[in-house]
Each structure stands twice: as C-alpha cells, then as structure tokens.
Amino acid sequence: MRGVQVFGGWVARGALAGTAAVLLLVGVGIGGAVARDGAVQPVRQVRSVPVSVKAVALTFDDGPSPTYTPAILDLLKEYGAKATFFVIGREIMRYPRIVRQELQAGMEVGNHGMHHVALKGLDPTAIAADVLPVERAITAISGNRPTLYRLPKGVGDARALRTLSDMGYAVVYWSVDAHDYLPRTAGAIASQVLREVRPGSIVIFHDAGGNRQPTVDALKLLLPRLRAEGYQLVTVSQLMELARNAS
Numbered sequence: 673m674r675g676v677q678v679f680g681g682w683v684a685r686g687a688l689a690g691t692a693a694v695l696l697l698v699g700v701g702i703g704g705a706v707a708r709d710g711a712v713q714p715v716r717q718v719r720s721v722p723v724s725v726k727a728v729a730l731t732f733d734d735g736p737s738p739t740y741t742p743a744i745l746d747l748l749k750e751y752g753a754k755a756t757f758f759v760i761g762r763e764i765m766r767y768p769r770i771v772r773q774e775l776q777a778g779m780e781v782g783n784h785g786m787h788h789v790a791l792k793g794l795d796p797t798a799i800a801a802d803v804l805p806v807e808r809a810i811t812a813i814s815g816n817r818p819t820l821y822r823l824p825k826g827v828g829d830a831r832a833l834r835t836l837s838d839m840g841y842a843v844v845y846w847s848v849d850a851h852d853y854l855p856r857t858a859g860a861i862a863s864q865v866l867r868e869v870r871p872g873s874i875v876i877f878h879d880a881g882g883n884r885q886p887t888v889d890a891l892k893l894l895l896p897r898l899r900a901e902g903y904q905l906v907t908v909s910q911l912m913e914l915a916r917n918a919s
C-alpha cells in the first residue's frame with residue numbers, strides 16, 4: 673500500500689484515513705510540543721501530499737535572486753502557476769523588493785534560515801537566532817508570519833525538528849528533486865521532473881546560489897507540459913489544503 677511519503681519512510685494511506693490532522697502533521701516518533709491543553713503536538717513534516725486532484729507544488733530555494741527570480745515569476749504568471757519560495761534571510765535583506773514581487777504574484781514565501789546553516793547539532797537558542805530574523809523580515813513584508821520551513825542543506829536532527837515545531841513551523845521536504853544544483857541542461861532537469869512528478873508531489877528547484885539559467889529554461893519546457901497534462905500548480909499550503917478538503 674502506498675500512502676503519505678514522510679521523512680523516514682511511507683505511512684500507509686489507510687492508517688491515515690479520515691484524520692486530516694495526522695495526514696498533514698505526520699510525526700516520526702521524535703516527540704513534540706505540549707500544547708496548552710496538554711496534548712502532544714506531532715512535529716509537522718511533509719514530503720508529498722496525498723491529493724485526489726492533479727496538483728503539484730513547485731518550490732524554489734535559496735533566493736531571492738535579482739537575476740533569476742523575476743524571470744521565474746514571469747514564467748509562473750504566464751502559465752497561471754503558483755509556487756513556494758524558501759528564502760534565505762541575508763538575501764531578503766539585500767532584495768526585499770523581490771520578496772514583495774513574489775507575494776504580490778500570489779506566491780508563498782517560506783523560511784530557509786538566515787545564513788543557510790544546517791540546524792543539526794544546534795541548540796534551540798541558536799536555532800531561534802537563525803530562524804526568527806527571517807520570520808520577522810518576511811512578516812514585515814507580507815503582514816503574515818511564515819508557517820513553512822525548509823531545512824538548509826536538507827539537514828536537521830530531532831532537536832531541530834522539535835524546535836521548529838514549537839515555533840509553529842511545518843518542515844517541508846520534497847518528493848521530486850530537480851537536481852538543478854548540479855551542472856545539468858534544462859532538458860535534463862525538465863525530463864527528470866516530468867518522469868517523476870505525480871499528483872501531490874513537492875518538487876525542489878533553486879532560484880539562486882549558482883547559475884540557475886538552466887532552471888529558468890527548464891521551466892519553459894516544464895510549465896506548458898504540466899499544464900497540458902492537466903496539473904494545477906499550487907503553493908505548498910494550497911496543496912495541503914486540497915488534501916484537507918478531500919478528507
């Protein structure tokens with residue numbers, strides 16, 4: 673049986689039937705925060721989302737970039753697509769205007785840390801020191817605090833996950849890696865994503881941190897194909913909402 677893909681393995685779909693909260697707030701046995709009512713809150717992690725409609729979430733890490741992000745936004749708009757940008761704090765400080773453009777275009781903006789340091793091995797105070805300035809910067813621009821966090825370098829540990837959960841974040845992984853941080857052609861990036869994408873996939877790209885022109889060019893190939901195949905292109909929160917509505 674194939675179900676929700678979570679950090680550490682698969683959870684059978686049947687085991688989650690009718691429990692939207694669990695569906696989206698999948699714990700992996702590492703404990704969780706204790707709410708005011710005494711209930712233990714599972715650490716929320718999501719890698720892909722079981723949806724009954726053809727929808728996927730494209731995500732872009734490490735920006736904003738003045739070189740690539742505006743081009744990506746133009747393409748997303750052209751194809752009626754929404755996406756999620758996991759931004760780095762130090763880049764927000766340099767290019768707040770681009771984060772504003774992302775939000776004005778209806779994109780979701782998530783937290784990717786202040787300095788892109790892996791949270792593994794850090795204590796909660798150090799984690800908060802890296803996460804909160806980004807949260808404040810995004811909130812100052814959008815008026816809403818971000819609810820999604822992506823681990824820099826994809827690396828965390830139980831303490832980091834619990835700390836992020838305590839801070840109100842869902843930790844977002846991915847089920848399709850475009851591998852666009854490697855030297856690859858646009859065609860290779862696009863064909864890999866098209867081969868692996870499924871309804872409910874979360875796809876990771878990068879809009880900064882290197883030459884991302886192949887990523888931009890891959891989107892020119894991918895976006896029309898995904899739309900032709902009937903995919904809605906939504907933010908991560910919208911994808912989770914689609915699953916919630918279907919349950």
Ligand SMILES: [Zn+2]
Pocket residue numbers: 733734784788823824825
């Ligand atoms: Zn990153």
